[in-house]
Amino acid sequence: xxxxxxxxxxxxxxxxxxxxxxxxxxxxxxxxxxxxxxxxxxxxxxxxxxxxxxxxxxxxxxxxxxxxxxxxxxxxxxxxxxxxxxxxxxxxxxxxxxxxxxxxxxxxxxxxxxxxxxxxxxxxxxxxxxxxxxxxxxxxxxxxxxxxxxxxxxxxxxxxxxxxxxxxxxxxxxxxxxxxxxxxxxxxxxxxxxxxxxxxxxxxxxxxxxxxxxxxxxxxxxxxxxxxxxxx
Amino acid sequence: xxxxxxxxxxxxxxxxxxxxxxxxxxxxxxxxxxxxxxxxxxxxxxxxxxxxxxxxxxxxxxxxxxxxxxxxxxxxxxxxxxxxxxxxxxxxxxxxxxxxxxxxxxxxxxxxxxxxxxxxxxxxxxxxxxxxxxxxxxxxxxxxxxxxxxxxxxxxxxxxxxxxxxxxxxxxxxxxxxxxxxxxxxxxxxxxxxxxxxxxxxxxxxxxxxxxxxxxxxxxxxxxxxxxxxxx
Numbered sequence: 001x002x003x004x005x006x007x008x009x010x011x012x013x014x015x016x017x018x019x020x021x022x023x024x025x026x027x028x029x030x031x032x033x034x035x036x037x038x039x040x041x042x043x044x045x046x047x048x049x050x051x052x053x054x055x056x057x058x059x060x061x062x063x064x065x066x067x068x069x070x071x072x073x074x075x076x077x078x079x080x081x082x083x084x085x086x087x088x089x090x091x092x093x094x095x096x097x098x099x100x101x102x103x104x105x106x107x108x109x110x111x112x113x114x115x116x117x118x119x120x121x122x123x124x125x126x127x128x129x130x131x132x133x134x135x136x137x138x139x140x141x142x143x144x145x146x147x148x149x150x151x152x153x154x155x156x157x158x159x160x161x162x163x164x165x166x167x168x169x170x171x172x173x174x175x176x177x178x179x180x181x182x183x184x185x186x187x188x189x190x191x192x193x194x195x196x197x198x199x200x201x202x203x204x205x206x207x208x209x210x211x212x213x214x215x216x217x218x219x220x221x222x223x224x225x226x227x228x229x230x231x232x
Numbered sequence: 233x234x235x236x237x238x239x240x241x242x243x244x245x246x247x248x249x250x251x252x253x254x255x256x257x258x259x260x261x262x263x264x265x266x267x268x269x270x271x272x273x274x275x276x277x278x279x280x281x282x283x284x285x286x287x288x289x290x291x292x293x294x295x296x297x298x299x300x301x302x303x304x305x306x307x308x309x310x311x312x313x314x315x316x317x318x319x320x321x322x323x324x325x326x327x328x329x330x331x332x333x334x335x336x337x338x339x340x341x342x343x344x345x346x347x348x349x350x351x352x353x354x355x356x357x358x359x360x361x362x363x364x365x366x367x368x369x370x371x372x373x374x375x376x377x378x379x380x381x382x383x384x385x386x387x388x389x390x391x392x393x394x395x396x397x398x399x400x401x402x403x404x405x406x407x408x409x410x411x412x413x414x415x416x417x418x419x420x421x422x423x424x425x426x427x428x429x430x431x432x433x434x435x436x437x438x439x440x441x442x443x444x445x446x447x448x449x450x451x452x453x454x455x456x457x458x459x460x461x462x463x464x
Binding site: 160165194219 | 366368371372373374375376377378379382383384385387388390392393394395396397421422423425426429434435436437442448449451454455458459
């Protein structure tokens with residue numbers, strides 16, 4: 001496959017409130033390493049990734065340099081960028097700092113440490129072929145759409161539902177335009193693909209794995225330890 | 233609260249294929265008891281439940297009697313009913329065997345052992361007030377509705393999405409009519425509420441907890457053990 005210059009943006013500015021922890025949840029440990037280190041390592045180990053941009057909060061840039069960058073060794077060039085108030089703003093700050101050579105952009109979560117080599121490859125390939133793609137898994141629960149009073153409005157067919165994860169992957173021009181327009185128009189989406197969707201770009205789902213969880217609550221740490229033990 | 237005769241129907245006929253196990257997943261153990269025993273105990277301990285109907289596959293009725301009923305002691309009257317080919321048919325078989333006194337029907341899953349006393353009470357109260365209600369939790373993932381080619385069609389607003397669980401709870405006449413019509417018209421829904429929804433009955437969401445998980449895959453067993461340890 002032809003090797004386009006590929007950048008991954010990893011926002012790692014989440015406050016970890018739901019963890020009851022003082023530090024951002026990405027710095028909590030699974031196994032014997034911070035979650036963010038597991039996450040970065042996955043991309044660092046991929047030969048298809050040329051640049052890693054980590055977006056942290058302004059206050060935690062120093063912590064990140066001392067506790068992560070100076071203690072762990074990565075081979076891929078890493079840039080640290082200060083984030084904004086919202087995740088979306090943080091990603092946009094990351095986008096403004098990519099290499100001029102970047103043709104493919106992956107946007108991942110710092111708190112998704114179980115992304116696999118194969119899923120990274122599928123994401124890059126998907127961006128090349130489709131322009132925009134997101135990793136996702138089929139929804140197992142029955143989902144109901146409800147009104148504000150808590151009454152069911154409809155039950156979408158389960159076969160049509162996907163829970164999307166990251167990486168969300170794009171050709172550079174598409175995601176740049178999507179974020180620029182969203183910023184100009186003060187549109188806030190729940191994920192990056194939504195910003196491209198609203199401009200009419202087709203988004204392809206790439207089937208991923210249920211193990212690619214986001215570590216958000218203390219329960220997720222327990223699950224994370226179990227996934228890690230299994231994969232060792 | 234006025235104490236209407238309340239029956240819980242617990243389908244426990246699932247084959248456990250995804251567990252890679254020979255016996256149905258409900259008979260696997262968490263802590264030192266089969267999952268189905270944890271589940272039945274929760275309803276047995278509620279003073280608001282007057283009757284428990286367990287629906288097993290025809291082949292496992294003997295196993296259930298020997299391994300569960302003769303080894304564990306429950307105070308609430310328990311009836312065992314043979315299930316059908318589909319979960320929906322199993323529930324309907326259960327409904328045909330309820331006490332003539334039953335005014336409120338709860339339909340639960342044999343593989344959801346972490347239902348709490350409070351959630352059972354809220355479910356019964358909800359059925360009295362609203363006619364039909366389902367326990368559910370807010371969806372944390374971004375969900376996308378996709379077409380058959382795997383392209384995103386829309387991203388419903390996350391605030392409107394609920395992942396529904398069980399119990400799903402009903403006034404007897406509503407759920408009886410819903411199942412009878414579905415059977416006559418060969419309509420198969422992903423959950424019991426859908427059968428009432430299609431007849432135009434309003435369904436109210438009752439907010440539950442993320443711990444009320446369904447044990448479906450081996451990973452869920454690990455999570456289940458963690459939830460159990462926490463609650464002891």
